[in-house]
Amino acid sequence: MAMAGQMITLESFLRDADLLTPDAANQCAGLRQRLATDRLVIAFVAEFARGKSELINAIFFADAGQRVLPATPGRTTKCPVELCWDERDPPRLALLPIDTRLRPETLADWRDMPGAWTTVELDTSDTNALVKSLSQVTATRYVSREQAVSLGLWSDEHPDDNPPSTADGRVEVPAWRHAVINYPHPLLKHGLVVVDTPGLNAIGTEPELTLSLLPSAHAVLFILGADTGVTRTDLAVWNQHLNDPSLARYVVLNKIDTLADPLATSVERQDLIERQCLSAAETLGVPRHRVFPVSARQALSARLQNDSFGLIGSKVPVLENALRDELLPRPRRRWPLLNPPAVRQAFA
Template sequence: MNGSPRSLAQRLDGLNAWRASLDAALAELVQHLAGQGLLDETASEQLDRLRLRVGGDKLVVAFVAEFSRGKSELINAMFFSDTGRRVLPATPGRTTMCPVEMSYDQGEPAMLSLLPIETRIEGRSLSDLRLRRSIWTHVPLDDLSHEELALTLMEVTRTRAVSVEEARKLGLWSDEPDANDKTSPSPDNPPLREDGLVDVPAWRHALIKYPHPLLAQGLVVLDTPGLNAVGAEPELTLSVIPAAHAVVYILGADTGVTRSDMNVWREHLNEGAMARFVVLNKIDTLNDPLLPVDVVQAQIRKQCANTARTLGVEPDRVFPLSARQALTARLRGDTKGLEASRLPALETMLAKALLPQRGELLAKAVQETVQGVQNHVQRQLTLRRRHNTEQALELRGARGKNATSLRAMRDRVDLEGQRFELCSQRMQALKAIHSRSLKELLDGLAGERVREQVRQMQLGMDASFFHVGARKVFVAMCRELHQLLNQAQVRVDEMQGMLVSSIQMLNTDYGFALAVQQAPDFSRCSRELEMLERSYSQYLGIRSALRLLQPDFMEQFRRMLLAKLRAVFDAARVEVERWSKTATVQIDAQLRERRDTFVRRREALTRIEAEAGELEARLAQLVALEQRLSLAQVRIQPVVNMVLAAAQSMPTRGDDGEFELPTVAAGEFDASWAQVAAE
């Protein structure tokens, strides 16, 4: 690509332009189906859910580092240089004192929301407290200049002086000695001031909702503080950070991997499905006017190789750069300075590793959902056309018939209706059996079952000496929860088998067009449970025995664990309920359609008995309906093809590694759709 290197921000524009065109295509599909009377409850729910995913897809990038590594400066350089100044506080020493989450959804007010540090004493999880807006301190960010915005955001750096006892209650002071020097206090504790107090963060968590173009397009930036805050807030390591699509871990190029850096990596970032990137920041500090440039570069390469080997990552995931140099260059429009900062290399790798993957997942979801909706609609159209054809044949056979023959035809329709009602009773019996099985299945996944397992775990921990057997008890509980998921999977598979055989029988014997939906797969829930097990185990070792004896810590641990486990099982319940609803809704819809058909057939024959001219009028109606249904069946394919083309036209990497804009833009889709509509 000619010109200056494109930032990650510019590359994100391509992905979001594609998402906009994709949403426009889906909106046209919904409009087309609604206009043809084909948007029933099943299709509407699936397409609404898909559009929410396309429009609300988030790309979460977490930045993790010990203090004074230049983390906030890196975020400023990568995402907010267009403001003309620093947005996040980035001054010498420790700046970010609490986790800061930056995002934005269209329509919400620009706001800085701050959660007081005292809420740690309650033991409630962050996910619970997000819903209690009255607890947070809210600072409006509307109509602020960039300078005023930066000044307002300095609030996240605020600290307050408390006693050691209060810091202990907040979980920010540990009585455990230094692992390497038993006579010294824990190095994770905040420094003790001359007056005997310690400085702790004033806030537990900060949410920045700001209509920055990148945030509005679905980017979520998580700025986390160092080891003390990360380790003291288990939800960061158990939920927030693992949920990120990428983690950028920042080290100092002059220090390499320090002991505290290694502790953060080993305890919090060494596992999980997220993509991990390592930054060696401040390479400008290695410049030495007394050394040749090639010697300095060799030192940087050596530091990168040592870092990759120490952390156990691929060398191409370690990026030496200077965030301050990059920010300065972008603010000045200095292309050469930006290249010298080496930031574009990190942005290119992030784009290559994350953006195609996000696009591919969305494209796959669109293709699967739209093709499923198309198959569903085509089955409904085929069924309607068959019923329509049967009525037309029946009425054509009534031409020239006398009253006795017409009554016989009406009696035959009544007999068919009675036979259908017997079928309806069988289907209702099937639904009743399905409902009982569904209730038993959902009971096995209920939150109360999870709560009871956590209660039994806590009783087991309390019974162990100094909680030394806590990990064993915890593992046993996880084994029981895995068993609950396995039992639920077995029951789902049994229910699926019953549905398959019953639906095949109904389709064969009564001419329905019922389809079997794919049964829920709990493997993802099992993987999430395994991840929680690995993450929580680190808090249950011998080193944490003293912390487990603290009632406040144990209560927070229990509440957080219960919240996360319930989220896993609630997700499984949602999948089951969605699967069950899809199956029962189509049964109800086709029963209703068939019953309405019998009513129309009988009414038509009754009117024909009363007035001979009614026969030809009804036949004309059926012919016109057949033409409409036939045309609808033909026209749905081009519309579906347009959506699939939009899904397949996601941004791709060019030969130069850049992220290219989509080949089908929203305007092109509108033009193509106009042609389809005209036909």
Template sequence: MTNLVDRFQEYSTWRFALSQEIRRYGDWLKDNQFSDATIESRLNRLQERLADDKLTIAFVAEFSRGKSELINAIFFADYGRRILPSSAGRTTMCPTELMYDASLPSSIRLLPIETRARHATTAEYKQYPEEWQAFPLDTTSGDGMLEALRRVSETKIVSVDEAKAYSLFDEQDPDQLAQVSPDGSIEISRWRHAIINFPHPLLEQGLVILDTPGLNAIGTEPELTLSLIPSAHAVLFVLAADTGVTKSDIEVWREHISANRQDGRMVVLNKIDSMWDELKTPEEIESEITRQVTSCGAVLGLEASHIFPVSAQKGLVGKVNHDDKLLQRSRLPVLETALSNDLIPAKQDIVRSQVEQEIHALVHSTQNILDARSRNIIEQLHELKGLRGKNQNVVEHMVARVQNEKSEFDKSLLRLQAIRAVFARLTNDLFTTLGMEALRTEVRRTRESMINSKFSFGDRGLRGTMDGFFINIRSNLEKSGRISAEIMDMMTAMYKKFSEEHGLILAKPIAFSNLKYLKEIDRIEKVYQQQFSGLTILTREKLPLTQKFFESIATRVKETFDVANRDVESWLKAIMAPMEAQVREHQLQLRRRLDSIKRIQEASDTLESRIDELEEFQGNIEQQTATVLELAQRIDHVLAAELDNTFSLADIAVA
């Protein structure tokens, strides 16, 4: 087992332990009546996020760079042979995802290329299994799996017109024109997308491997450019040592990889075994590899430390034959160590940050309720102990004081009702600008304008309409930001007022930021500017251009707004929940105080027995406070755990 495999298993163990501690905390809240629908929803979402957490590694390259062989060498050497087809020429004809979904049988699912003629994305088609062709995988047979997976490489011969209908042929591209046969036909992939589902140990734990075709496929399948590649936690860009950086390599790197972000992006200089010349000394071979690494770094604008020379083929052979000397010479372990040291801890930090913020807010809310209960018990004890030896008039005066306090709080509740009404109005305004219906309206308006446009440029032309689409959705996001800030200001003022007037312990609510959605729109617009340049608009027909815009750009915008809507819904619940919980608790304690004093006034209960009862309650609260602290410490202990080569559940167990 490689360091990468070990580290990923450690990460999965950490994730499982964290989920268990959160479940323990949630069960305690439920058993002790501290939970409600909002808290349960937030905890369930945390649990689902941990259970569904995926770590995606994308392999990107032009064809014949040894990309599939590299995947075989890193992840599937334990099978004792190649799992993904790897031979001379092009083997990956369509984007291929390797993953595991326990609800589905081991299979390879293939989306026919004909679906490109419809106005739907691959992500949408994933919701309709009947659109895919599924073939079973016999995971007990390496030969059987290899034979089944060869289907990814299948092609078909179609006419140029049919290729155009699938947006797979561009008459302006001389390379594509050269591929047209004398009878006017051209070879294309039989499939648009492949999903390979089988229970490999790493895939079971949440690893997703994305194997992509070359530049032409990346350009024609917008989801790769806008979603799958940018969202991958690591992108391995594979070059061939014998060719160096070609023109198409540079195009893939600049337009589809480095343009999005730099972190988690690595360059693999594969096939260094082509430099293993028996007539050269080891020093000469090393010098030649170093020169090639330096040259690639200069062209790509990368430091040499980010470029990893390897031989995937020799690394695979070394693993299969247990030839450690050959494996080390392939340098594959160096790449695997870099992946394990950079990728997985970075992913852990992201999950840690997300969970930490949410769970600390929930723990803080529980502690505030316990503090409020403790404070109320102390006040009641002080009041009741002060009644020892006092006459009936003092008791009546105390009843009147608590009734007055309850009356004042009831008046505050009326103000709270007014705040709830304003909150509801602002929430409605927020979803009017940010909601999916507003986006659908904007998409419809843009589509109609593009179809009815008679010009390529100008405010009323195709380009002006597409530019206007971005202006309008950015305006909606900015409006939603102002509304969320207004909600934040209103709730902050209400939190402060209730804290000052009634002693409620309410920390300042967490603000909502739409910066990451604006940044994502900026990124999508940048891709739009690249894909819909002036030349493209002038040379492409209006209908295919409109179709491409909505298949790629508008669809990705919709996904961004969908995430923003889910996030803002969670925030709206979270910002109101602490106030609601504290108000309910304060109401309950006021009723209990009043009832306690009235019972003493009416001589239906003795003063001393009531004091004893409250002191017992106080002891219970102290015990509950200690338990919450212990549960929070257990979660923090797991959150703080770092991964290393000896990591196990025992390392994060808390006695």
């Protein structure tokens, strides 16, 4: 908290000296928000179909016994989702209606208005019920094109970014503006907050993501497809929203299982993965050690089947341990290890 106060003093000095540029002001604000909280905020950012939700499932929900967050084709999160734990509230899903975008209040304002949210109690002992409840983050509704424009979800000037529409002109939009999942995972209980962002279009149209949530994150996991590398839309997300050197940025090259070739040797496959990692690092301008090749699907499957060696092959524990070791100050490394004892024994 003292350092946050010092940041305010520094900002005032720079402003008085006419040295505080808009970019510097945004970076200072983000740093101040990070210093002022006891929570560790990690944002998962990716375009659609990069396996982001599957990675979250593999890390946080494997103990539920099946895939919890929707992560199959056609069933993906449609709004920003926060995973956290507040012991003052029961396990629940809180959903902010999309129509709140018509009002001037910010997301921070809406957080203080619990009556505006739709809440769903979560039964963490019943996996099927949990899956059904959380599937609501995929909900959509149809509105007229005029309504979509009013909601900020349709632009004639940027047709490529517009959501799907029907032949009669109705537009499919998310039913919810924001979702908060209060879930008693051990890491969340220790103050970790995960922000799941649903693609470039949502980032570009939701001011809270660019002005508050992403700048206040302590780290960003940017998920790419190992089979595609850095695409044009991936690069647009990176340049427009993540090109902040004050952020701890980690690049995750997901779906390395798709690079399997029955005619290639294991060494050739590893060489291919390494080339993809080097290419992503060069394109995004990050060190190679910040690029992590993983298979979220393999990790989730391995954890559900208690397959220690399959989990090692997924390389997800390498990412998890890097996040723990690099992001947590030493006094807070009492947080539980993410990989189970069987995996640690395999490395012994």
